[in-house]
Amino acid sequence: RKEVEQDPGPFNVPEGATVAFNCTYSNSASQSFFWYRQDCRKEPKLLMSVYSSGNEDGRFTAQLNRASQYISLLIRDSKLSDSATYLCVVTLGGTSYGKLTFGQGTILTVHP
Amino acid sequence: DVKVTQSSRYLVKRTGEKVFLECVQDMDHENMFWYRQDPGLGLRLIYFSYDVKMKEKGDIPEGYSVSREKKERFSLILESASTNQTSMYLCASSFLGRVYEQYFGPGTRLTVT
Numbered sequence: 001r002k003e004v005e006q007d008p009g010p011f012n013v014p015e016g017a018t019v020a021f022n023c024t025y026s027n028s029a030s031q032s033f034f035w036y037r038q039d040c041r042k043e044p045k046l047l048m049s050v051y052s053s054g055n056e057d058g059r060f061t062a063q064l065n066r067a068s069q070y071i072s073l074l075i076r077d078s079k080l081s082d083s084a085t086y087l088c089v090v091t092l093g094g095t096s097y098g099k100l101t102f103g104q105g106t107i108l109t110v111h112p
Numbered sequence: 113d114v115k116v117t118q119s120s121r122y123l124v125k126r127t128g129e130k131v132f133l134e135c136v137q138d139m140d141h142e143n144m145f146w147y148r149q150d151p152g153l154g155l156r157l158i159y160f161s162y163d164v165k166m167k168e169k170g171d172i173p174e175g176y177s178v179s180r181e182k183k184e185r186f187s188l189i190l191e192s193a194s195t196n197q198t199s200m201y202l203c204a205s206s207f208l209g210r211v212y213e214q215y216f217g218p219g220t221r222l223t224v225t
Binding site (some may be wrong): 002003004008034042043044045046049087089094096098099100101102103104105 | 145147152153154155156157160168170171174184202211212214216217218
């Protein structure tokens with residue numbers, strides 16, 4: 001079983017739609033969680049952290065369910081520029097130490 | 113802006129060749145990382161380093177080695193390239209206390225024939 005699993009998609013949604021991605025992780029000792037974004041043929045970039053209490057940044061909301069070991073990312077009012085691959089990231093060592101484990105990514109395409 | 117540069121965007125090598133991939137960062141980051149990215153498998157950590165001359169194995173170190181002689185430079189070495197090492201190689205760096213905030217280079221697409 002992969003440590004971090006994501007639905008690879010692709011998700012094809014119209015502009016203005018709300019879309020949600022889930023990600024599951026297998027190690028219950030995982031401490032910290034993040035979403036990265038990777039545009040086509042570009043490098044990954046940190047999008048946001050995920051906290052137990054939820055985390056909102058504009059149109060993006062990330063949530064963590066430790067009991068079920070899954071992380072979600074919700075995008076409201078999708079824009080064409082949101083088209084990218086979204087990578088779920090988990091670490092055992094908290095935010096300051098250790099290595100990141102990446103999911104394989106979920107592809108989102110937003111069309112006019 | 114943080115800048116992470118990699119020596120080549122595209123590289124074609126023959127089986128058995130020794131291959132060097134270079135990565136340089138300009139933000140005085142303590143941590144540096146080498147990943148490979150393959151379709152369906154995502155990013156997988158090969159090696160990382162949290163200080164000069166220090167190195168730690170990642171999830172898939174077999175067939176690779178690394179060198180960090182200077183803080184800003186982290187090299188990935190394929191001692192004897194094989195076709196299953198054809199991949200996109202990404203270097204990243206971060207501050208010691210912020211391992212989750214990694215800055216990636218543009219990647220090197222390596223093809224081994």
